Amino acid sequence: MTQGTYSAYDSEGHRKYLTLAEGKRFRRCASRLPQDQASFCLxxxxxxxxxxxxxxxxxxDVDFSMCVLRVRSLKKRAKKEFRRIPVPDSLISALQTIVESHAEGPLWTFSRSTAWRIVKRVMADAEISGIQATAKGLRHGFGVRGALAKVPLNLLQLWFGHSQATTTAIYLDVRDEEERELMQRTWK
Structure with a gap:
């Protein structure tokens, strides 16, 4: 397990990502919010x-026919760079109403700090605490789910908007659930 800045764990070994169970609880609690907030969290x-x-x-930025979102990579301020991220049909359907009511301008009109508070409230409702109970924890969780699902590194890198594969590779180090499953075989 790699630790430090480019790691799925902090310097004390605490994970920065949501587990699959935490992600399920987050989704369930987010779905109870008003539609605009729920779709944002999802x-x-x-x-x-x-x-x-x-x-x-x-x-x-919403391609309904391909179920893809076009995302501007904001960390690359010097040049305009976009990436396309496939999303589930259910999320595309949920976005239909949001798009219809926001044909011009951003889909969500709340501020960054309000968005952060919405995520924190859902985390609290889902009984998720710790350093992973943030929007960044959702981002790390996405990477971990991709790694566990054996999504090719180059695709994860593309979806994250990382310029270096080594940045994305931190998620390949995360195998807690797989390791536990393998270890359980020795307990019989």
């Missing part, structure tokens, strides 16, 4: 986007 969960990237989405 976009963070299903895409690993940064809050600022999700808040920058417009109706033009």
């Amino acid at each position: 976009i963070l969960y299903f895409t690993g986007m940064r809050i600022s990237e999700a808040l920058a989405l417009t109706a033009m």
